[in-house]
Amino acid sequence: MAKSKLSGGEWVVITGSGLIIAFAAIIGSIVYLKPPPVNFIYEETLETAAGEAIYRREGCLSCHEIFGNGASYGPSLDGIGSKRSKEWIIRYLKSPWPGVSAKPYRLRMPSYASLPSSDLEKLAQYLLALKFIQSSD
Ligand code: HEC
16 A cells, blocks of 8 residues: 655645645735725816805815815815715704714814805805716726
8 A cells, every 4th residue: 555645845835835825815805805996086067166266265175185185184075075965065064063074083173054055055066076986997
């Protein structure tokens, strides 16, 4: 009865290959499962441009960042139009509450209830035009 025995060197090769295959499988599934990159876009119209002017006038960018412009005392508003509805945004601008974003912030979002409703409407139009799209590559 010829029993085939593996030498020490062969075991090293076999376990080594096994480890390499396991490693490749893990890395492969991470790469495969990685979500596609997100692109932020701004769909400008006359109404959103009017809203952007109010956004600047009210100094929203002293706390918020859009396309890398502005400060980070509040959350970035890139893609906010894909996240929130117009009703939500107007309600939030009138009476904001803390804890809407994933991270805690030291500053509080001020209330803009004193703005005329036409301004709130335009601000909401502007924010709604900030969308995100998942690119297919
Ligand atoms: C003093 C700083 C400050 C200013 C000025 C400010 N914000 Fe904010 N804003 C915040 C902070 C902080 C939050 C996050 C609150 C939280 O989650 O606790 C926030 C949250 C928001 C959100 C909700 C974001 C989300 O993820 O849903 C919107 C929309 C928003 N702000 C719009 C505006 C607009 C429009 C203006 C100008 C009219 C403005 N903010 C001015 C600090 C500010």
